[in-house]
Each structure stands twice: as C-alpha cells, then as structure tokens.
Amino acid sequence: MKDSAHRALSFGRISALTANTLTELTRLKVFYVLLLFALLLIGSSAFMARLSFQQEFQVLKDISLGAMSIFTSLLAIVATARMLPQDLEDRTIYTILAKPVARFEYLVGKLAGVLLLLLISTLLMALLFAAVLFAREYAALAEVTRQMSSAPSEQLHDAVQAVRNATFNPDLLPGISIIYLKACLLASLTLFISTFATTNIFTIVVTVFVYFIGHIQGTAREFWLQQNGGTALSRIFLGVVALVFPDLQLFDFADDVVAGASIPFTLFANAAGLGCFYTVLYLLLSTAVFSGREL
C-alpha cells in the first residue's frame, strides 16, 4: 500500500491528459480551420492586386488579424464544448477518475490540451500570415524598384522605406498574443459552461451569448453610469456583471494595429492580465462545479 505517496498535483498525470487531448483534437481534423485561413489569405491577395501597396497591406492585415481572431475563438469554443460531455457519455471518464486522478487534474489536463492546440494554430496562422506578408512585400519592392529605376537614389530609398513601413509593424506581435489569450479565455469559459450544461448546443449558445455580452458590456456600463450616476448599489451590480462577463472589448485592438497605431504597453498588459485572470478563474469555477457532480 503506497500510503502517503500520493501527490495532490502531478505533472505526469496532467501531461498524460494534455497529450491525449491534443491527439484527440488533431485527429478530429480541426486543422481544417487553418486550411480555410490559408485559402482566405491567398484568395484575398489575388483580389488586392488592383490596390495601391499601402492599401493592399492595410487590407491584408485587416483580413488576417480579423480572421485569426474569429478562427481561434471558434476553434476554442468548438474544440472545448464537446470534450467533457463526450467523456461522460462514453463513460471513459469512469476509467480515468477511477485512477488516482483528481478532478482538478483532469480539467487542467484537458484545458491545457486545448490551449496547446490553440497555440499551435495561432502560430501556424501567424506564420502563414508572415509568409504572405513578406511575399507581397518582396513583390511590391520589386515593382517600386522597377518603376523608379530612373529616379534619384534618395527618392528610391524613401519609396523602399515606405513599403517596408507599410508591411512590418512591431505591434503585430502583441496584437497576435492578445488574440491567443482571448481564445484561451473563451476555451476556459466554454469548459466551465460544459461542466453544468446538459447539451453541447446549450454550451455553445451560452458561450456565444457571454461573448456578445462581453463585447457590449463596456459600452453598456458607460451608458448606465451616465444614466444612473455612480451610486454604490449600481457600482456593485456593475462590478458583479464585469466579473462574470469579461470586458472583451479590451481585447480588440486589432483595428489599431492595422491602422498602424502603436499599442500602449499598459493597454496590452491590462488585456493580457485580464486574459490570464479569466482563464484561471473559469478553470477554478469549473473545478468547483465538476467536483460536486455525480458521474
């Protein structure tokens, strides 16, 4: 009898669950989403041949970041929603939890699998995006050099610089990290809802609902405060709403990035912190509900 040998939290057990979840998700062919992303990029760059290069890069970034945000969010919700119900329905969960696996470990392992999948997808999309961006930059530079072959070298230099500025923008990186963190938050939220949902459809509908509330709540709060003033009661109410529904508007600075504006560090740190906070919060809430659940 291995008496006191049991560790409350084991990396080995969690990583086994994580690896298994990742395997399961990749075999579900979720990566077709990435194929869709690639087609979108290639298709849109064909259509953009008629634009000036500034416009072209603008549109390319706009489409890419927008699509990345939508695809990672969708992937997060769809991949997570069926995870727990499937294990319950197939009763695979009996075999897992009959091992010395705590319910918290089970949830952490599963969620980590999804987050890893999201990370891989985000990186692949970013890579694809970068590849298309650099290919277009190369083409644009060739074009500029050809058109301005007779112009003075200073002018040529300026023109080349203009192309470079239009393509690469250092704020793309924080922009992409925030897209990833938002997807993590949504995955964790979906997991939480699936711990008490009775059907997958319910989980998805509720998650999408929270998603929209999260997007309008910032505006709604300002409006409310204007109307009702800042009484203590309304502040508490708004605080509770803000805690349950994350302010997802804070994650939407893709537009600024596209416009070439730089993201203030505090804004980035704020959104990143919020993303991590809610991911952990929903995970803890999931554990609280799931621990009391009959299997």
Place this chain on the structure above:
Amino acid sequence: MSEPAVAVTGLTKVFPVPLQRRSIVAVRDLNLRVDAGQVYGLLGPNGSGKSTTLKIILGLVSPTRGKTEIFGHDSSRVASRESVGFLPESPYFYKYLTAAETLRFYGKLCGMRGERLSARIDELLELVRLTEARNRRLRGFSKGMLQRIGLAQALAHEPQLVILDEPTAGVDPAGSREIRDLILDLKQRGITVLLSSHLLEQVQEVCDRVGILANGVLVREGTMTELLAVQNQTEVVLEGARPELLTQIAALATNAGARVIDQRTPQTTLEQLFLEATERSGDASR
C-alpha cells in the same frame, strides 16, 4: 483481523428524479465487507444498485449516507485509488488510440513511466492476449477484446484490489471463459476482486463469497458453500454401476434411515459443450 480490502458501512444512495417529487433509492442501508484476497461477487437483477455501489466505492458517485473505504482509506480521497483498478460496465476507451497507447495513457495516469511502464505494457498485453493487436486502434476491437483491454488497463499499476462491473456481460462464451480464467489467476496471486454480475452461473465458479442485492437491499450474503449447500443431502456420482448395484444402494440407504430421492445421468453444461465444439473448429482462439 487484518484490514478489509473494501468496507461499506450504512451506505444509502438516493437519486433525485428531476422535475418530480419522488426519488430513486438505488442503495439502501448497505453493509459490506470484502476481506483481502477474496473474490467477492455482488449479484442482482438489472437496476438493483450494483453499479451504483461500485461507483461509490470508487469515489465516482457520492453517497447520500454512510461511507465506504478501500484498505482503510475513505473513498472520497483521491489517494484511496492508488491501490484499486476498475473496469466499468461496457467500457469505452479512446477509439483513436491503439491497444499499447491506451495502456500507456492509463499507466501514466497511475504515475508510471519510462522503462518500467514499457515493460508493464508488454506484460499486460501478454496477460490479456492482445500482443498481436498491440498496434491496432480500439475502433476495430470486438466487445471481448475491449473487455480485455479494459481489464489490462485496470491492472496497470498492479493494484491490490480490482473492481469489475459486469466483466462478462455481452461477451461470447470463449471470451467470458478467458475473463474468468484471468480472475482466477488474480485470485491465485492474492489480489482481491470485487465483481458484479447478473450472470449467476458464471459467478458461481470464481467467487468465494457473494452478496445478493434486490432493489438496493442486500438480501443474502455468505460464502458459496454456505449459500448453495442443500441441507442434509449428499450427491454420489458413480461410473459403470449396474442396475443391481443401484437397487442395493437404495436398500442400504433405507436400512440406515436415509432415502434416495433422485437418480440421474449427470450432464455436461451447455457452456462446456459450446467451448469444446468451437475450440475444435478454431473459432475460440479469436
């Protein structure tokens, strides 16, 4: 007396029925004790509370009242599951994993890894005769094979107690024979087995002790011999006895104050017949 492998005290489980006033009492005031090294059979018709009892012992379902322990550790504690292996009723595993990958996954959940885990996987596959199928995905496994991989999974970390819910249900006679042989093998090695079944004759030969549940109540409990012995009767099986001998025996019995109440030709069981017939045609090896 040594610590029991499983101790159930005053266990009651009530399932509320959603949207209705009434509720289902799945288990009622159950007391049970399985000593280390025993093979204990929990019998009863469908819906009598067998699975519920086993799930509570494993901490998968929480009791309404009472408590359960595994080797003295409360079932609600994760650590109590260090020394138990479980095969659920008609189990499903991840269909996209191969037999070896499945055992690797469960082995890791038990805290095993590296060389030791790899060696154990080979051993387990050999034990349940799935070595040939080690790299096949479970998607294509028959019911009997799934049950065997389930058993292997339950034995991954060499637990001292194995809990099997309906291990032979839905498996063909050859597969069922194999599973019972494995259980007898576990018993030989001193491992405690707690199993549930509604297939009585199958349980009869492997169990030391049985409890019979009906509507969540334990109605009978005891060792096989205690429960099945017909009081006051003795069976004599003879070979090559001529009719005169039988008449003489009957006379002797009457003289001694006893009585011959039945006289018949012993029959082989249908199972034995089935196994012999299919064995010969080579089907049983699958």
